[in-house]
Amino acid sequence: MNTFTYNETSYSRFELLKGLEARKAGRAWAKHVGAASTTVDALTMDDLNAIWLDTTNALIADLVVGKLPALQAQADKPAKPVKVQDDGLNVDDAMTILSILNKAKGGKAELDEARVLELIAEHAPKAEPYVKGYEFKTEATTYRTEGRQHAYFPLVVAALAARQHVWLVGPAGGGKTTLVSKAAETLGLQHRAISVCGQTTKTDLLGFIDAHGVYRGTAFREAFEHGFVFLLDEADNGNANVLAVLNAALANGEMTFPDKTVKRHPDFVTVACANTYGGGATSQYVGRNPIDAATLDRFFFIQLPYDEGLEASFVGLNVPSPDFNLSDGGFMDAGAWFSLVTTVRENADKNAIKAVISPRATIAGAKLAALGVGKAWLVKGLVVKSLDSVSAGKLGI
Numbered sequence: 001m002n003t004f005t006y007n008e009t010s011y012s013r014f015e016l017l018k019g020l021e022a023r024k025a026g027r028a029w030a031k032h033v034g035a036a037s038t039t040v041d042a043l044t045m046d047d048l049n050a051i052w053l054d055t056t057n058a059l060i061a062d063l064v065v066g067k068l069p070a071l072q073a074q075a076d077k078p079a080k081p082v083k084v085q086d087d088g089l090n091v092d093d094a095m096t097i098l099s100i101l102n103k104a105k106g107g108k109a110e111l112d113e114a115r116v117l118e119l120i121a122e123h124a125p126k127a128e129p130y131v132k133g134y135e136f137k138t139e140a141t142t143y144r145t146e147g148r149q150h151a152y153f154p155l156v157v158a159a160l161a162a163r164q165h166v167w168l169v170g171p172a173g174g175g176k177t178t179l180v181s182k183a184a185e186t187l188g189l190q191h192r193a194i195s196v197c198g199q200t201t202k203t204d205l206l207g208f209i210d211a212h213g214v215y216r217g218t219a220f221r222e223a224f225e226h227g228f229v230f231l232l233d234e235a236d237n238g239n240a241n242v243l244a245v246l247n248a249a250l251a252n253g254e255m256t257f258p259d260k261t262v263k264r265h266p267d268f269v270t271v272a273c274a275n276t277y278g279g280g281a282t283s284q285y286v287g288r289n290p291i292d293a294a295t296l297d298r299f300f301f302i303q304l305p306y307d308e309g310l311e312a313s314f315v316g317l318n319v320p321s322p323d324f325n326l327s328d329g330g331f332m333d334a335g336a337w338f339s340l341v342t343t344v345r346e347n348a349d350k351n352a353i354k355a356v357i358s359p360r361a362t363i364a365g366a367k368l369a370a371l372g373v374g375k376a377w378l379v380k381g382l383v384v385k386s387l388d389s390v391s392a393g394k395l396g397i
Contacts, residue, residue, distance in 0.1 A: 004029045017049050026052050033060055136161065136186070138371065145186040150175055150307045151321040155377060156183045156271075158326065159300055160229060162367040165250055166271045167235070167278070167296065170304035176273040177233055179304070184229040189267060192219035193231035196238035198287075202245045206257050215259035224249055227267030235272035236288040243295055246270070250298040251360070272299060277386030297356045300364055301381040329376030334366040337378065341365065344383055344395045351394040357383055 004011050006025035011017065017026045026048035030040045043051075051059040136143045136157050143157070159166045160183050168176050177193070184191040194204065207218045223230035235243070249255040250270060254263045276282055278291035309321030332340070345357045361382040368378060384392045 004032075011052075017045070017052055023048060030060060035060065134186070143186050143188070145182065148310060148313055149182060150179050150304070150310055151324040152302065152304055152307075153179060153183065154324070154326045155302055155373065156180065157186055158368060158371045158373050159302070160184065160187055160189070160269055160271070162364075162371055163267065163269045164364050164367055165269060165299045167299035167301045168271055168273045168304055169275065169277055169301060171306065172275060174304050174306050175310070176304055177231060180229065180231050180271045180273065189227070189229050191229035191231055192223045193233055194219050195233040196235055196243075198237065198239065198289075200238050200242055202242050205242070205245060207259075209258050215257075220246075220249075221257055221262070223270075224255060224264055224268050225262050227265030230268065230270045232270060232272040234274070236274040236276045236278050236285075236291060238289065240289060240292045240295070244292050247295055247298065250295075277301065279386055293356045296385075297358050297360055300368065301385045302377075303380070325374070326372055326377075327374040329374040329379070331372075332365070332369050332375045332378065334369070337365045337369060338362050340379075340397070341383070344397060347394060347396045351391075353387070353391050353394060355383075355385070355387060355391070355395075 004025065006028050007021070009021070009025070011022065011025050011029075017023065023045055026045075027040050027043065030043070030048070030051060031037055054060070134145050134149055134153060134157070136154065138161055143161075156166065156168070156179055168180065170176055181191060194200075205218055205220045207216050207221050209215050220230055222228065232243075232246075249264065252264070254261055256262075274288075275285040276288045278296045280290035281288050305322060307321050309319045312319035341357060341362045347353075348355050348357060365378045365382050379397055383395065383397065387395075
């Protein structure tokens with residue numbers, strides 16, 4: 001464009017800028033076409049006139065992409081592109097814009113300022129509000145998955161990789177069962193599931209021998225014997241006495257079924273999905289039952305909130321997920337974790353706090369910490385669990 005209007009005054013691109021108002025107009029024009037504010041504000045009047053009178057836009061292009069000579073030198077190198085200060089463009093993107101600007105030189109074409117802004121918006125790196133894929137490494141293997149997952153997906157994957165039983169507690173419709181299925185798939189594990197209710201019996205879990213003497217198996221038996229992830233859905237909706245039959249299977253190396261005693265496969269792990277911590281009915285979930293403390297002691301508790309970013313993606317919206325850090329609280333070695341568990345246990349006894357903090361907390365915490373799970377998650381999931389803030393404070397954590 002050959003003119004620019006500033007404060008209702010029109011300035012020609014073929015006339016020198018004069019006076020304070022003209023200086024302001026020149027700077028406003030440079031910013032309007034995409035130059036960084038900090039760079040423009042430092043320009044002298046001579047600099048402003050140079051870019052104002054240059055109708056080929058070569059000089060303003062220099063301002064748009066930053067230090068042009070340095071960029072041109074970098075463009076010939078195979079090294080990883082370097083970010084340019086202030087503008088958010090890397091070398092390759094800057095060269096793309098420059099190549100288009102160069103086509104406008106020599107009077108062949110005049111580059112519209114609006115097009116410059118479009119190019120910047122198009123080529124500048126855009127921060128994603130979530131990670132589209134996920135990678136998890138153990139000493140032996142690297143696991144990968146594609147597609148957007150719940151923000152807490154890494155924590156569930158780490159727990160399953162450690163073969164640590166999980167009590168996944170969260171509000172209805174939060175994606176608990178889907179998350180477990182995807183986490184199992186990521187680790188290369190099959191999974192089996194059963195939904196629990198008040199009519200669920202131990203036969204539903206252990207199977208039975210029919211009138212012909214033939215054993216009729218269950219999803220739980222298959223998972224236990226062959227090393228699958230077992231999903232116990234609506235776990236807090238079941239009878240505590242029925243679920244207690246799983247105690248031996250969850251903690252020991254074998255389980256007696258109606259037909260024989262079966263050794264636990266080393267890959268077997270259980271995830272109980274629930275709406276409560278197993279303490280009984282609440283005002284929202286009135287049908288939930290209190291679960292025996294000995295059963296709950298076998299689980300690592302993960303409170304799963306709604307991921308509104310994931311929810312928004314289902315309807316085509318781009319919204320950030322909740323912040324999540326697997327190593328939250330920092331790394332703890334086995335010695336430090338053992339010391340914390342024993343100290344907390346002692347404080348619970350002194351303050352008459354009803355909390356089971358058994359050696360299972362020590363063992364589970366050491367396994368999870370070895371896979372990068374931070375102190376904050378270990379404390380929440382293995383020690384505090386459903387304790388109120390006052391009781392938790394008395395534990396001395």
